Amino acid sequence: EMSPEERAFQEKIDAETKIEPKNWMPEGYRKTLVRQISQHAHSEVVGMLPEGNWVTRAPTLKRKLQLMAKIQDEAGHGLYLYSAMETLGADRDEEIEKLHQGKAKYSSIFNYPTLNWADMGAVGWLVDGAAIVNQVVLQRTSYGPYSRAMIRICKEESFHQRQGYQILLDMMREGTEEQKQMVQDAINRLWWPALMMFGPHDDESPNSQQSMAWKIKRKSNDELRQMFIDQTVPQLEYLGCTAPDPDLKWNEETGHYDFGEINWQEFYDVLKGNGPCNRERINTRKKAIEEGAWVREAAVAYAKKQKQRAAA
Numbered sequence: 001e002m003s004p005e006e007r008a009f010q011e012k013i014d015a016e017t018k019i020e021p022k023n024w025m026p027e028g029y030r031k032t033l034v035r036q037i038s039q040h041a042h043s044e045v046v047g048m049l050p051e052g053n054w055v056t057r058a059p060t061l062k063r064k065l066q067l068m069a070k071i072q073d074e075a076g077h078g079l080y081l082y083s084a085m086e087t088l089g090a091d092r093d094e095e096i097e098k099l100h101q102g103k104a105k106y107s108s109i110f111n112y113p114t115l116n117w118a119d120m121g122a123v124g125w126l127v128d129g130a131a132i133v134n135q136v137v138l139q140r141t142s143y144g145p146y147s148r149a150m151i152r153i154c155k156e157e158s159f160h161q162r163q164g165y166q167i168l169l170d171m172m173r174e175g176t177e178e179q180k181q182m183v184q185d186a187i188n189r190l191w192w193p194a195l196m197m198f199g200p201h202d203d204e205s206p207n208s209q210q211s212m213a214w215k216i217k218r219k220s221n222d223e224l225r226q227m228f229i230d231q232t233v234p235q236l237e238y239l240g241c242t243a244p245d246p247d248l249k250w251n252e253e254t255g256h257y258d259f260g261e262i263n264w265q266e267f268y269d270v271l272k273g274n275g276p277c278n279r280e281r282i283n284t285r286k287k288a289i290e291e292g293a294w295v296r297e298a299a300v301a302y303a304k305k306q307k308q309r310a311a312a
């Protein structure tokens, strides 16, 4: 049975009124949001690493600047999201510590390596592409601060998606035979991991039902995955590439593409920390925090000094 507070809360949700930090909310709603938003923030931050791998090897100065700008955007997204999470009473340092101890999840996709320059195109096109499909819907999520963070994030992600696709188009149109093969190779490796970003099938997704009722999630994992496939396959064909999925084909009757089954064993292995790069990613983040400690200390000392001067 719902308490009167809970009923009033659900009525607000049903009426599409946003829930704000100081409003009453069920403990489960708060916990679910802290879980999802912290995982989302960690994903943005760890998500910088596969692309960071190519900053020193970008083929031209222009490409390097674009890549650096994109990576900085991801850092910014992480910061908005940690702030949104803090409005729920969660502690940023504690949540980051859980990440470093391997106790917190972040998107499975960032545990795969980026092996050639075409991966920078494929990450922008497929990974940011999948992220947008998920996040456009999250602009309508019921929690105000999360929903507002998504609006700006989506604008930046669409720029990322286009710059990624442009890298691939240039390689396919003007590249050598070897460069064209690099594009196909990047797609072969990242295609299935991109589809895994949407999470398990709806009937295997323990959080979906309650999150949909609370309108934290507005569309299900399988619905979003299908939307992504439907919008991406024509772009794949325009590139002149193929997907590593023999079952991928247009279905006249449903008006959607049919596609093959994801390797769920691989998905759960990556979630457990056993993907190709999990350990490397966490170690890199820990090292970054340790090596940046002096910068944070200096900033705090400087702020203190300025405050004392202002008071004097």
Ligand code: FAQ
Pocket: 035, 036, 039, 040, 041, 043, 044, 047, 048, 074, 105, 106, 107, 108, 109, 123, 127, 128, 131, 134, 196, 197, 198, 199, 200, 204, 205, 206, 207, 208, 211, 217, 221, 271
């Ligand atoms: N990876 O019951 P559900 C980006 C976990 S985009 C890892 O269905 P839920 C941009 C799930 O957390 C990527 N874990 O869960 C960028 C749950 O675990 P828990 C970030 C996954 O929450 C681009 C368990 O499996 N985007 O960063 C994954 O209802 C390029 C059961 O699953 C977001 O985080 C996965 N793929 O639905 C940055 C979007 N899938 O906590 C740099 C916001 C599922 O119970 C470069 N998040 N799990 O132990 C969401 O929309 C949802 O959390 C889902 C999962 C849809 C990801």
